[in-house]
Amino acid sequence: MKTLMVLMVTLARAGEHEEHEHEEHEGDVVAPVSDPAWASECGSCHLAYPPGLLPARSWSALLSDLGHHFGDDASVDPAVLARLRQYAEAQAADRQPASLSRWITRASAGTTPLRISEIPALRAEHLEEVRTPPKSWASCASCHTGAAAGRF
Ligand code: HEC
Numbered sequence: 431m432k433t434l435m436v437l438m439v440t441l442a443r444a445g446e447h448e449e450h451e452h453e454e455h456e457g458d459v460v461a462p463v464s465d466p467a468w469a470s471e472c473g474s475c476h477l478a479y480p481p482g483l484l485p486a487r488s489w490s491a492l493l494s495d496l497g498h499h500f501g502d503d504a505s506v507d508p509a510v511l512a513r514l515r516q517y518a519e520a521q522a523a524d525r526q527p528a529s530l531s532r533w534i535t536r537a538s539a540g541t542t543p544l545r546i547s548e549i550p551a552l553r554a555e556h557l558e559e560v561r562t563p564p565k566s567w568a569s570c571a572s573c574h575t576g577a578a579a580g581r582f
């Protein structure tokens with residue numbers, strides 16, 4: 431009987447924990463990429479990052495220098511660039527109500543990060559949670575299987 435009680439308490443706690451984790455992660459959603467040009471131009475070398483993961487000033491800085499993009503040439507023609515700019519501006523983290531976007535907006539206040547993965551608070555969380563850091567954090571989808579749907 432005593433063993434059964436302990437077992438029941440343990441099960442109840444496990445249930446609570448799961449529920450708590452679920453709640454914590456429920457808000458970690460950003461609007462998925464909805465612009466076909468962004469999806470194809472920015473998704474050929476890596477995940478097409480949803481714009482809700484960086485503030486507008488970061489996208490602006492990235493899009494201003496696509497010819498020198500992390501050692502690659504990611505330049506696009508001017509008409510496409512104008513469209514990408516408009517899309518990123520409208521969908522950026524600091525333009526969105528999603529809780530993950532708001533978290534990123536706060537975490538990057540006063541800075542213009544060019545990498546999502548190097549926002550200090552996110553970097554700290556990653557180093558805390560991942561035992562063996564990958565060579566690059568850029569392929570979000572290799573760990574966050576819902577990344578293409580905006581789930582992290
Ligand atoms: C020709 C290939 C190529 C294309 C096209 C490309 N990128 Fe990249 N991008 C890279 C490489 C390489 C990196 C660095 C990856 C790494 O660190 O492993 C990178 C990294 C990034 C990062 C930083 C990721 C992080 O948090 O570490 C962002 C943001 C980014 N790209 C945005 C874009 C956007 C926006 C576009 C479309 C306009 C784009 N990229 C198109 C090659 C490309």
Ligand code: HEC
Binds near residue numbers: 560
């Ligand atoms: C090597 C695996 C790995 C890679 C690559 C990775 N992450 Fe993560 N990330 C994790 C783990 C593990 C956690 C902690 C558990 C969780 O929250 O899902 C985490 C947490 C997060 C969180 C915080 C979620 C929360 O609940 O606080 C965000 C946001 C995030 N990652 C975004 C990204 C983005 C964007 C990229 C790509 C630029 C990325 N991650 C790349 C493994 C990874």
